[in-house]
Amino acid sequence: MKSNYQPRVAKLLSVCQFNYTYLQQLLHLLDEQRTSIEFDEIRLNLNTQDNSTYTETFELNMSWTKVSFLPDLSMTIRLYHDARLAEVLTYQQVSRLLAVYKYPNDNMHQPDEKYRVNAFLQHVLKSCLELVVKNPPPLREPKC
Numbered sequence: 001m002k003s004n005y006q007p008r009v010a011k012l013l014s015v016c017q018f019n020y021t022y023l024q025q026l027l028h029l030l031d032e033q034r035t036s037i038e039f040d041e042i043r044l045n046l047n048t049q050d051n052s053t054y055t056e057t058f059e060l061n062m063s064w065t066k067v068s069f070l071p072d073l074s075m076t077i078r079l080y081h082d083a084r085l086a087e088v089l090t091y092q093q094v095s096r097l098l099a100v101y102k103y104p105n106d107n108m109h110q111p112d113e114k115y116r117v118n119a120f121l122q123h124v125l126k127s128c129l130e131l132v133v134k135n136p137p138p139l140r141e142p143k144c
Contacts, residue, residue, distance in 0.1 A: 005100055005103070005112065008112075012114065012115050012118060013085065015115065015118045015119050015122050016085040016086055016087050016118060017084060017085060018126075019077070019085075019086035019087075019118060020079060020080075020084050020085050020086040021084075022122065022125035022126055022128075022129055023058075023077065023079065023086050023125060024079075025129055026044075026046065026125060026128060026129065026132075027046065030046060037128070037132070038065065039128065039131040039132075040131070041064055041065050041066045041067060042064060042065065042128070042131070043062070043063045043064075044060070044061075044062050044128055045059075045060070045061040045063075046058050046059070046060055047059045047061075049076065053081075054080065054082045055078055055079060055080055055081065056078070056079045057076060057077070057078045057079075058076070058077045058078075058079070059075075059077075060073070060075045060076075060077055060121075061073065061074050062074075071092075073092075073124070074090075074091075074092055075089075075090065075092075075121060076090040076091075077089065077121065086121075087118065088118050088121050091117045094113075094117075097113060097117060098113070098114065099114050
């Protein structure tokens with residue numbers, strides 16, 4: 001069975017732009033010594049994997065501090081500073097997200113899996129920023 005799905009590139013790029021903005025806001029709260037933020041029941045870790053002039057790659061891990069039955073979230077995200085986009089490269093056990101998947105497929109991916117994973121990242125980052133507004137982290141000590 002052939003897939004007639006056509007990716008909506010403008011929709012994906014819009015989500016990637018929001019992800020870039022949200023991620024930059026979260027990164028602003030971190031520095032070299034602090035790579036994680038804790039909220040009520042969530043710990044968000046952002047670790048730099050690669051840093052170059054135009055791109056930066058992060059490993060995002062989110063774990064639950066009070067709930068043990070939910071799986072941890074793991075994503076690799078690349079920021080494109082020149083285009084101001086953030087794209088999910090890997091998600092959980094999926095090592096490379098394709099733009100379009102044939103449907104049905106053996107791994108049960110949706111035809112628009114790449115868009116869905118990036119939209120999920122947008123939701124996660126937006127939720128984290130809303131938690132920061134409700135419960136701001138302690139201020140950093142100024143460097144003298």
